[in-house]
Amino acid sequence: QQQVKQSPQSLIVQKGGISIINCAYENTAFDYFPWYQQFPGKGPALLIAIRPDVSEKKEGRFTISFNKSAKQFSLHIMDSQPGDSATYFCAARSRDSNYQLIWGAGTKLIIKP
Amino acid sequence: KAGVTQTPRYLIKTRGQQVTLSCSPISGHRSVSWYQQTPGQGLQFLFEYFSETQRNKGNFPGRFSGRQFSNSRSEMNVSTLELGDSALYLCASSFGQGAQGTEAFFGQGTRLTVV
Secondary structure (H helix, E strand, C coil): CCCEEEECCEEEEECCCCEEEEEEECCCCECCEEEEEECCCCCCEEEEEECCCCCEEEECCEEEEEECCCCEEEEEECCCCHHHCEEEEEEEEEHHHCCEEEECCCEEEEEEC | CCCCEEECCEEEECCCCCEEEEEECCCCCCEEEEEEECCCCCEEEEEEEECCEEEEECCCCCCEEEEECCCCCEEEEECCCCHHHCEEEEEEEECCCCCCCCCCEECCCEEEEEC
16 A cells, blocks of 8 residues: 555644654555655755664654554654744655655644744 | 756646646756645645656646656646646655665745636
8 A cells, every 4th residue: 555644634732842743654665754844835845764674763853753563653843843833744665666755645733832 | 056946936827728837956866756735735746757757657637747858857747727736836856766865855836826
């Protein structure tokens, strides 16, 4: 199944709180899992990425947690700030399809001051 | 290093017309992918070109077509425009060689409005 299911569709978090966005997949041929951040009027930009041989990757306030057996991965944003308000997309790279990126539906995150 | 350049940024067309959008990838990148993004929708994959060949294709009607030139620049064409084609069209470039260089760099998009 060439799908990545992302949830929630939208999320409101208080400033300083933890934002958590989840993604799930079925295809075991996925071998690379990036997260992209998109601000209004801009194209998405790579935020952080992980490979399936690692269970967690942290870059500043952003952490990817990866559960290979459950085929799930999530983005955690610690100490969420109003500047983090954006749409977040998870994706998975498919070895089956010339390394095409398969995208989640996106999560609109709003951080309330 | 210059980023991905999409032209034009904004476009208004009438139903039934056709339109051509352009994308210049980052220098050295050989893969160009096109996406359609509508409000509340995610990134709908249109197609990917690598070294002038279409390598992957999404589930869009044949009215949507593309091509890539020898300098890796790509164009996307939509014929017989429909109101539902109004969207932000994003182009992403990547090195695209096998498992390496998958990181996609996006342009700012072309906002197409069909009236």
